[in-house]
Amino acid sequence: MSNPLSAAVIDWFEHNGRDLPWRRDGFTPWGTLVSEFMLQQTPVQRVLPRLEEWLRRWPTPADLAAAAPGDAVRAWANLGYPRRALWLHRAAEQIVDRHGGVVPDDVDALLALTGIGDYTARAVAVFAYGSxxxxxxxNTRRVIARAVHGNAEPAPPRRSDLADMEALLPDDDVEQAEMNAGLMELGALVCTARRPACEVCPIADQCQWLLAGSPPYAGPRRATQKAYEGSDRHVRGLILAALRGSDTVTAETVEGLWPDPVQRDRALAGLIADGLVVPASDASEPCTRYRLP
DNA sequence: TAACCGTGGAC
DNA sequence: TGTCCAAGGTT
Known part of the structure; x- marks a missing residue:
């Protein structure tokens, strides 16, 4: 049984959903898992070429687990948040160790893997295995905030988000997967953050926010994100970009990347603590070079 | 739990 | 031009 909202979303998705690699027949659970890692905070269009390259090079978890972590960081390229590359490599090792090299289909087993949280675990279980x-x-949270709760913007993520979505899921196995994917797609293509295209929205006639006259957001202001320019993240990014470009980087080169020694050292120490950078000491010399793990 | 973690495109 | 945003997760 399916409610009017999910029926409209599913019908729209069947006709308007994008042709993306992870929606094609034959795409593997491992491919789904890799794509979900890459899509964490990185736009679809930037993921596509890196995903294709990644899966050609490491078509199974065992293939990635056998590679050096640094190769994963390098192949991650400019997708951002390079810790995700490290976590994906670690998850591949865990899949080999715990699950015989097969991506688990169980949400709790998926949640136990490094770098996988509430979203990714369920995305793999639903989109790769159909559970x-x-x-x-x-995207889902924004559409539900508007269509169901009548709010212009969603509240911060909370556990009740899962119950909200659960209430919209059809019983049918195929339809529930399409509803999960369709609501995300609707948020990505139509019910966008900045300028929602309500004039073409398939659920406009059911949207509590639109029916209320699209009132502006009334909740508390979300914390504005800190400037990237000049931040520690900026410095980390510069150091890592240099390391992606060559096997090792000298301390002298690192010094040339950023003028402030305190911030530079803090960024480098953070990268080392995260396991993204390794001091590569020569046997006869003090540590003056760095490399990827 | 709030802060932290990259990068680039859109406006 | 600076701000916002993007299929989150970890500590």
Whole structure:
């Protein structure tokens, strides 16, 4: 049984959903898992070429687990948040160790893997294996906030988001997966953050926010994100970009990347603590070079 | 739990 | 031009 909202979303998705690699027949669970890692905070269009290259090079978890972590960081290229590359490599090792090299289909087993949280675990379980779970990402939360709750913007993520989505899921196995994917797609293509295209929205006639006259957001202001320019993240990014470009980088080169020695050292120490950078000491010399793990 | 973690495109 | 945003997760 399916409610009017999910029926409209599913019908729209069947006709308007994008032709993306992870929606094609024959795409593997491992491919789904890799794509979900890459899509964490990185736009679809930037993921596509890196995903294709990654899966050609490491078509199974065992292939990635056998590689050096640094190769994963390098192949991650400019997708951002390079810790995800490290975590994906670690998850591949765990899949080999715990699950015989097969991506698990169980949400709890997926949640136990490094770098996998509420969203990714359910996305893999639903999209790779077809089991029935609410999949809630930022798109889903925004559509539900508007269509169901009548708010212009969603509240910060919370556990009740899963129940909200669960309430919208059809019982049918195929339809629940399409509803999960369709609501995300609707948020990505139509019910966008900045300028929602309500004039073409398939659920406009059911949207509580639109029916209320599209009132502006009334909740508390979200914390504005800190400037990237000049931040520690900026410095980390510069150091890592240099390391992606060559096997090793000298301390002298690192010094040339950023003028402030305190911030530079803090960024480098952070990268080392995260396991993204390794001091490569020569046997006869003090540590003056760095490399990827 | 709030802060932290990259990068680039859109406006 | 600076701000916002993007299929989150970890500590």
């Amino acid at each position: 029935r779970h609410p999949v809630v990402d930022t």
